[in-house]
Amino acid sequence: MLTAFDIMTREVVAVTTGTSIRELAELMTLHRIGSVPVVDDQGALIGIVTETDLIEQDKSFHIPTVISLFDWVIYLESEKKFEKELLRMTGQTVGDIYTKEVVTVEPKTKVSEIADLMCDQKIHSLPVVEEGKLVGIVSRIDLIRSMVD
Numbered sequence: 001m002l003t004a005f006d007i008m009t010r011e012v013v014a015v016t017t018g019t020s021i022r023e024l025a026e027l028m029t030l031h032r033i034g035s036v037p038v039v040d041d042q043g044a045l046i047g048i049v050t051e052t053d054l055i056e057q058d059k060s061f062h063i064p065t066v067i068s069l070f071d072w073v074i075y076l077e078s079e080k081k082f083e084k085e086l087l088r089m090t091g092q093t094v095g096d097i098y099t100k101e102v103v104t105v106e107p108k109t110k111v112s113e114i115a116d117l118m119c120d121q122k123i124h125s126l127p128v129v130e131e132g133k134l135v136g137i138v139s140r141i142d143l144i145r146s147m148v149d
Contacts, residue, residue: 004114005107007146008128008136014039015049017095024094025054035125037134038098045127045134049098056097104129105138111146114138 013027014037027036028051038047091097104127105114114126118140128136 002111002146003107004105004109004111004126004128004136004138007111007142008107008138009142010136012037012127012134012137014134015094016040017046017093017098019094021054021092021094021097024049028054033125033139035139037102037127037137038094039134043134044132045102045104045129047098047100048102048127049094050124053097053099102127106130107135111143115143118143 013031013033015024015027016039024036028034035048035050037045038049040046103117103121103123105117107128107130109128117123117126125137125139127134128138
């Protein structure tokens with residue numbers, strides 16, 4: 001049975017939180033990839049940034065609905081959500097837009113489990129992590145390639 005180790009891309013394009021949005025877009029375009037792992041200075045996986053994260057920078061700005069009552073302003077939507085959305089839309093670095101909660105697999109994870117994760121959670125790529133370190137990445141095309149090898 002094939003595992004993540006057998007099909008993963010070992011030379012992973014990764015970025016840090018200090019990588020600019022422009023550099024990220026150039027890397028994604030150059031390497032034709034839709035998601036990039038975010039690592040710290042020691043190479044430990046701390047998040048992931050995707051095409052969707054970049055596209056959100058161009059979406060329409062939604063001003064939260066409020067009620068003004070005397071001198072009070074009452075938000076009908078989460079003020080935190082508004083602040084987070086504003087930061088993502090105006091972000092200048094990967095650190096402003098990346099997702100910290102990442103679904104990962106280990107090198108020994110079976111391909112069938114990877115396929116289940118990708119389908120169930122609508123994920124296009126999964127970082128492969130061993131002892132906290134990024135060692136590879138498995139994308140949907142890797143799964144497809146494994147079917148013809």
